[in-house]
Amino acid sequence: MILRTVFLRIVLFVAAWWVLTQGRTDSWGVGLISIASALIVSLILLPPGLFRFSFAGLFFFLNYFLSQSLKAGIQVALMAVRLNPDLHPSIKLISLRLPEGLGRVILVNTLNLLPGTLSANLTSSSLCLHVLDERQPNEAQVRDIEKLIAHMLCVELEES
């Protein structure tokens, strides 16, 4: 299980280096050092064994994320050029059902790129969200993403 995680991460870092050097072979000396340090740092910051990774979950998550962030960009761009932007910003507190850890980090970061939401603070039990339009069902949106992330990382949602 742990060996599998380490192996997957090495593959990921080697692939990243390979892409960044565009397949050139003359810099692999630096590359090996970089890959080794990246692996060590990643094992310290994100110890293996806390979650599994579902590729089907990743697909559903990316699909949702790309379509929604396209919608978000268009929506805010239209607001910016409209004569009356019709902003109704507000701060909402939303309780989180994802367990602490990587899942929440992903949630906070993706919410920034999704329609109308901006994460503004994260405590152990709840998320402070700045929303562009308080009349929108932002909480339902957060619930949807929580479900997708939980599926992707194979973790259970807590009852709140």
Add this chain to the structure above:
Amino acid sequence: MNDFNLLLAVFLLVNLMIALMRVARGPTDADRLLVALLFSTTGVAILLLLASAEDTLVLIDIALVFALLAAITGAVFARRAWWPEEEKDGNS
């Protein structure tokens, strides 16, 4: 095609100059930092356009460094330079 890329790069540059008005207006330091972030996003776009137009692939590497430095700038600003007053020791 090359001329078109150059034209777009100039357009984005002008766009960036106009955004500098936000630096002048502020009102908070965070508003000013926003423009620094805009510089990195737009800078990446401009460098990639130029790399494609001039066929100078080294510009792509510069764009990469731009994207990474933006993350560090923002994080350092938020964690160090703009820390809440009450948490600084001895001041105010």
Add this chain to the structure above:
Amino acid sequence: MEIPELLSIIFLVTGAAFFMAGTIGLLRFPDVYTRLHVLAKVDNLGLGFIILGLLFQAPGLMAALKIIVIWLLALAASSTVSFLIARQALNRGVAPWKAKEQKI
């Protein structure tokens, strides 16, 4: 004009339009939080479209993959930084702008 070239131009122009909207939003929106929305969403989408347009001009698969990686890094960076700035602004007590105050 060939079709890839035409698509490239369409995507590049779309991207530039988003960047312009982003600048307008940055100047017009009332407070630091709403401006962060603009920066995180509109400008990253603009960069996404520019990169999509450039993919059609890329000399090879490796070059294309590389600029996609750059886009992902830029996305992650600006999303994280947006969160850090928003949190710091809240901690500092920068009050969010409210629609009602504007109408009175």
